[in-house]
Amino acid sequence: MRTDFDPRNLPRRDFYRLLNSLVVPRPIAWVSSRSATGVDNLAPHSFFTVASVSPAIVQFTSVGVKDTLRNILATADFVVNFTPESLFEEVNATGTDFEPQESEFDRAGLTREPSLTVGSMRVAQSPAAIECRLHSTLELGDCTLVFGEVTHIAVASDVLDDGGHPLVEKLRPLSRLGLDEWGTIGEVKEIQRIRASDWPREFRPREQ
Numbered sequence: 624m625r626t627d628f629d630p631r632n633l634p635r636r637d638f639y640r641l642l643n644s645l646v647v648p649r650p651i652a653w654v655s656s657r658s659a660t661g662v663d664n665l666a667p668h669s670f671f672t673v674a675s676v677s678p679a680i681v682q683f684t685s686v687g688v689k690d691t692l693r694n695i696l697a698t699a700d701f702v703v704n705f706t707p708e709s710l711f712e713e714v715n716a717t718g719t720d721f722e723p724q725e726s727e728f729d730r731a732g733l734t735r736e737p738s739l740t741v742g743s744m745r746v747a748q749s750p751a752a753i754e755c756r757l758h759s760t761l762e763l764g765d766c767t768l769v770f771g772e773v774t775h776i777a778v779a780s781d782v783l784d785d786g787g788h789p790l791v792e793k794l795r796p797l798s799r800l801g802l803d804e805w806g807t808i809g810e811v812k813e814i815q816r817i818r819a820s821d822w823p824r825e826f827r828p829r830e831q
Contacts, residue, residue, distance in 0.1 A: 643669075644801025651799055652683040653704040653714060656694035657743045658723065663735060664690045665717045665727035665746065667706065669799035670766075679773035680758055684766050690723050692767055695757055700741035701771060705751035708795040708807050713748075715805075740774040750779040750794060 630638045643649075652671035656664045668691070670684035681703060685692040695701050706714045717727040728735055734747035738754045745752040755771025762768075782793040791811060798806040 640802065643799075647800045648798030648806040649800075651706040651714065651797060652681070653706045653717070653746065653749065654683060654691050654701050655704055655728075655743050655746060656691050656701045657698055658690070658694045659697040660724075662724055663726045663728050663744050664694055664723075665704075665731070665733065666691050667714050667718050667799075671703070674770055678758075680770050681753060681755060681773060682768055682770045684768050686766050688767070692769065693723075694743075695769060696760070698742060699757040700743050701755050701757070701769075702738055702741065702743045702745050703753040703755065703771070704746040704749040705794065706797045707750055708797055710748060711797060711805065714797060738775070739777065745777070750782050751789070752777045 628638065628641055633641075649669040650671050652668045654666055654668055658664065666689065668683040668685065670686070672682060674680040674682040683703070691701070713731045713733060716731040717733075719727070719730070721727060721730060727733075728744070728746075735744040736747035736752075738745050738752070741754045741756060743754075745754075753771075753773055754775040754777070756774050758770040758772040760767050760769050778789060782789055784790055791808060795808055800806050
């Protein structure tokens with residue numbers, strides 16, 4: 624038995640919460656940007672992913688028109704800062720709707736760090752930062768998809784293995800779930816993708 628939901632018959636906010644509770648976990652783009660007047664903004668956006676490998680492009684969605692979107696359209700760059708479990712309260716605090724002239728860096732007690740290739744500042748306490756120049760935007764209904772071409776990535780050396788690969792157990796990423804729920808790393812499972820040439824005659828999932 625299933626319960627059916629029709630977006631045409633539900634209030635927008637109710638269906639939005641339902642969708643957010645099912646598309647989980649969602650990685651967080653902790654986007655730092657700078658306004659045309661030089662105010663450093665910082666805000667979490669949980670509709671975030673890689674859009675292209677070559678060229679390297681990441682994307683996040685602005686639900687409505689907020690300071691982040693205004694700043695990026697004005698200055699054409701931004702930084703996606705990694706959101707580790709250790710900065711849980713700070714990430715949440717930067718989602719507050721402060722006035723445009725106030726900086727979330729200052730309100731949340733975070734340290735600015737100059738970027739290498741863009742004007743927007745990085746979060747010094749974050750273990751990784753993806754610097755981006757604005758590639759394009761796409762308006763879909765009441766949302767705007769923001770595409771940023773990656774110009775530089777900076778990662779704390781102590782979260783890398785000897786081969787330069789980021790270790791998820793050291794990054795400890797946060798993710799967004801439904802309502803006011805957040806996710807942490809939990810159990811990490813590994814499994815190799817099966818090649819077509821190695822596909823068994825009868826597929827049997829291994830016992831959990």
